[in-house]
Amino acid sequence: MGAMTGLSGTTATRASTEWWRSGVVYQVYPRSFADSDGDGVGDLPGVTARLDHVQRLGADAVWLTPFFRSPQADHGYDVSEYCDVDPLFGTLADADALVAAAHERGLRVIVDLVPNHCSDQHPLFQAALRPGAPERALFHVATSADGPPNDWPSVFGGPAWTRLxxxxxxxxxxxxxxxxxxxxxxxxxxxxxRGVLRFWLDRGVDGIRIDVAHGLYKAEGLPDLPEGYAPEPMRLRGNPHACDQEEVHDVYREWRRIADSYDPPRVLVGEVNLSPERAARFTRPDELHQAFAFALVSAPWDAASWAETGAELLRTARPVTWVVENHDVARVPTRYGGGEHGLRRARAALLAVLGLPGAAYVYQGQELGLPEVDVPEEARQDPAWFRSGVTRDGCRVPLPWRQDPSTANGFSVAGESWLPQPEGWGELSVALQEADPASTLHLTRAALRLRRTLHEEGLLSVDDEVEWDARDGVLTARRGDFALVVAMGDGPVALQGDLLLSSEPLDAAGRLPADAAAWVRA
Structure with missing residues (x-):
């Protein structure tokens, strides 16, 4: 297939090549988005059929987690062929059709590359199983008669070494x-x-998300952990010998030159789960365009914590790529207390990250306020569950499109669902929220629409300086004549200025209720 340009025509004329600096990206987990063929697993044609939903939200792009050939030991993050589509999700033609359909709707497409590791079924690793095979040099293979070569733990639990x-x-x-x-x-x-990168960019994708971008290089000699090391569950960053090595930056400088060689230039997004200061080094002008700002994912519902975290992120990296939810962490309503209480906070958090300068990522279902699901143990599939007792299945339950259990609430034409949906899941569906003007779906659409308008009018800019305040449990982030106000304490908050949008109705006295957020024009 010949080289294709990315988003083009009048859309490209309207859009800046630096759209990513303030863009909103909608994350799609394909196996849980929409199932077109009735096997219970979402697929690329299912995504294509539902792109209108993403367009109506007002997102600028979609990020698709891996759909490459894979035995699915880690649901696609174990790749056996990087330049093909797994039959579970469709074909290369389906991928091309998805990209074309997205571009027709003014949406850009980001695909997920996994360069730190591959599947044990990858042909090169299979070849490396032969003693003395030259392919062994492509992997980390060490000889030790006395147990594992070093004391590194696996992020998913247990040792990081297995004997051949x-x-x-x-x-x-x-x-x-x-x-x-x-x-x-x-x-x-x-x-x-380099070949994999060009393969997908030539097919017209607009960007690449890089899994474990801070990994890749390991310390020379693979030494034991430093004395006093305490493993950090489900996080690679706790092992200083297994990530954040200086050589990794040369990889991204090379990839940036490749991305910049396309017209328009393609975007590189890094999963860099390090401190804000260390992560900022990956987004220097000649490296990655973005690195996710994970610090808010772990921040408690507390005004002082959010102000401190937000200020640090803006101080160390601009533009910031804000995120509070993705396919690896518990859903926000549950993290913030669960029930109606947690949902109010989740709606406020969504309005908060969309009201800060920079880009933002929204995970599928976040626009519906979906909670974490307690998936029955016998139905869990996350490999981390079997090794460490930690599961990410609860945030990956397939989306409810309409209230109809016979079709897995609109997810599958045959009613199957690779992870079981809980009772009442359809009550949170897109269709029912469409009919409710007060729903989280309508709030998300209104926020994205207003956000775009305020940028076009010049009231907001990605380069805005932010004045933070966190007194009396109220988070305030002022950007010139615009203010984000989040009531994180126990009582209502009086607003100063004209209300543009709020996550909950104001009370009878015109105050913002607790666990709500508002955008205000001074």
Whole structure:
């Protein structure tokens, strides 16, 4: 297939090539979005059929988590062929059709590349199983008769090493045993991934999200952990020898040159789960365009914490890529207390991140206020669950499109669902929220529409300086004549200025109720 341009025509004329600096990206987890063929697993044609939903939200782009060929040991993050689509999700033609349909709607497409590790079924790892095979240099294989070569833990629990059958050779897997870490000190790995990058950019995708972007390189000699090391559950950053090595920056400088060679330039987005200061080093002018601002994901519902975290993020990296929810963490309504209480806070948090300068990512279902699901143990599929007792399945339950259990609430034409939907899931569906002007769906649409208008009118800019205040449990972030106000205390808050939008109705006295957010024009 010949090279294709990305988003083009009149849409590209209207849009800045730096759309990503203030863009809103909608994250799609394909296996849980929409199932077109009735096998209980979402697929690319299902995504294409539902792109109108994303367009109506007002997003600028969609990010698709991996749909490449994979045995699905980690639901696509264990890739066996980077330049093809897994039959579970469709075909390359389906991927091309999705990109074309998105571009017709003015939506850009970001695909998810996994360069830190691959599947144990990848042909190169299969070849590396042969003793003395040259492919072994592509991975981290070490010989030790006395147990694992070092004391590194897997992010998913247990040791990060597994012995090859019938030998004293061990291979490194910082995640599941089926996910083998590439050796980025081997030039052939660089060459392979340059080809993968160009393959998808040539097909017209507008950007690449890079999984475990701070990984790739490991410390020379693979030394034991520093004395006093305490593992951080489900986080690679706690192992200083397994990530954040200086050499990784040269990879992204090279990839940036490739991305910039396209017209319009493509965007590189990094999953860099480090401190804000360390993560900022990945978004220097000649490296990645964005790195997710994960600090708010772990921030408690507290005005002082949010003000401190937001100020640090804006001080260390601009523009910030705000996010409070994704496919790896518990849903926001549940994290913030659950029930109606948690939902109010989740709506306020959504309005908050959309009211701060920079880009924002919205995870599918966040626009519906979906809570975390307690998936029955016998139905759980997350590989982390089987090794550490931590599961991410609860935030990956398929979306409810309409209230109809016979079709998995509109998810599947045959009513199947790879993870079970809880009773009453359809009551949170897109269709029912469409009919409710006070729903989270309508709030999300209104916020994205107003956000775009305020940027076009010049009231908001991605370069705005922010004045933070966190007195009396009230978070205030002022940007010139615009203010974001979040009532994080126990009582209502009097607003100063003209109300533009609020996550909850004002009370009879015109005050913002507790656990609500508002946008105000001075």
């Amino acid at each position: 059958p019938g030998s004293d050779d061990w291979y490194l897997h910082l995640y599941a045993p089926e996910q083998h870490d590439w050796n980025w000190r081997e030039p052939r790995v660089h060459e392979m991934f």
